Amino acid sequence: MPDVVGIGALNMDRVYLVERIGAAGEEIKIDSVSEESGGSAANTIAGLAGLGVTTGFVGRVGDDPDGARIRSGMEREGVDVTGIEVAQGMTGVAIVLVDRRGERAIYLHPGVNDTFRMTHENLACAKSAKFLHLSSFASETSLAAQKEILSRSEAKISFAPGMLYSGLGTATLMEILSRAEVVFLNRDEIGILMGSDYRNGARELNLIGAAIVVVTLGGGGCYIRSGGVEISIPASAADVIDTTGAGDAFSAGFLAGLLKGEPLDRCGRIGNSVAARCVEAVGARAWTGAVAGMKIG
Template identity: 45%
Template sequence: MRKEVIGLGALNYDVLYVVERIAKGGEEVGIIDVKKAPGGSAANTIVALARLGVDTGFVGTVGNDEEGKWILEDLMEEGVETRIKKREGYTGAAVAFVDARGERALYILPGVNDRLCIEDVDREFVNHTKILHTSSFVNREQLEMQRELAKRIHNKTKLSFSPGMLCFKYELDDLTELIERSEVVFISADELKSLVKKEDYERGTELLLDAGARIVCVTLGGKGCYVADSSTGESHLIDAYPTDVVDTTGAGDAFAAGFLFALLRDKSLYESGKTGNLVASFCIREYGGRKGLPYKKFIPATLQKGARKQKINYRHRLTQINTDDKNQHDKTKINLRKSV
């Protein structure tokens, strides 16, 4: 049976230290609490989708240790079908420090994640899904594996790409093969700025659309999200849902889940972005990337309130907006591919 979404990414054992504040160089800061949970960006998104009732699967690798066993058991308990390679070595780990404002510092130990290769990927499994969602690994070998897989998967399988930390390590040209194959690219404003070297997220979004992505979703933290679709010329800036922020870990992963959930249900670009914001708002109410993730029963009622639509224009780099035309500022759909 064909899956709706299969994830491919690092599987990590997360250790979260709740601290008074993020320490500066040479400073000693107290630890308030310690929390442990399974993690990994793509895996967080897949677990969130599974809780929303989406038929999911996951491809990855863990070590032959207790942490790897725990991660596998957790995925199965969430209803995720797995194709996980167990190998000698230690499971990947992520150590995070989170302060009272919900801000964090993150350190990654890849473990056996840096040994995942194309031969570990069940081609029949990933070819029988509507969407393959993949996120960043630490080492370049896995980026090359992702590029190769993008070439090999069936053209009916749509790619969803969340580059994450890759944006701080590589140039846009290094990721173009994955971006141009992607139905959706999920990226934070900071990641986008680092990748395209542009301060303006609208301009940065345009560059990713020009690179071949059909849809680009930029998460803006407390400001919500900006979403744009090159096939329709549509773009929206959508407010975040007001909530008490405890920890921002996994917020982008949760947003991706909400957006894909709505997209699979043939919702509009705006409604998909709104749903992404909603799922992310649940995530950040709790420590860790999964504890706060909502189940489907919470989605319909809360979708009716919280976010507010802002009508904006997509600014093409060679198109001057006529500021004298007041009607221009009321459009939410314009042509992204204007001739020049």
């Protein structure tokens, strides 16, 4: 039985390093190009596998070279891929522009992620987990499939809505938020989702039913709220190259600590440490090998 199964979009990230992200009409030289597997929940699951957690994934890729590469890559990382379906069509693609400060802009083509549905096979994979870790799809029909899977599972829920789902509002996400053991958001996302500052937003999410709310604050570290207790933890030192996937990396570290029974402040410090490894390399998944063997408990 896997400890954590992820459910979310699977993309091939094409990463372009540039001096700066241009405005409309500008022409700017690309300094370097790389590509790797991506998708928020997938990044977190790969990181958890690197940290020694038993993991699986539920999602969909296309019948193309990108899809084959994503599926085989996750399998090499130690993730159970039986819940990843191969569908006719194009695998999702994310075009990621990263400037010299490590800031980024992302353009997304969902591909077959938009056709994700609950099946007997992926439901069986999801029902085998202790924890389900969810991130966003671009399509509301795929969100509906996530909700259907959750309604048939007794697993604890970890939820990283991201910008896409945060923009849908709490009413649309209530079935997930009200059951969540932990919700991960950054400062901007919680502002969009809750319409308030992160402290008040976290309090409201607790009242909705989310047991633990974690807000990542970039260089400001993280803020955790649970049961009326508030914890602020400073960021770990890092030489920032690329912030892509930092939140996903944080989630991996935090969940690894939570699964080990660590107290919330320790979980936050582990999350910060893993996120620091992430931002010191280019790409959302480049850090996963670096955390192998990292002491959690």
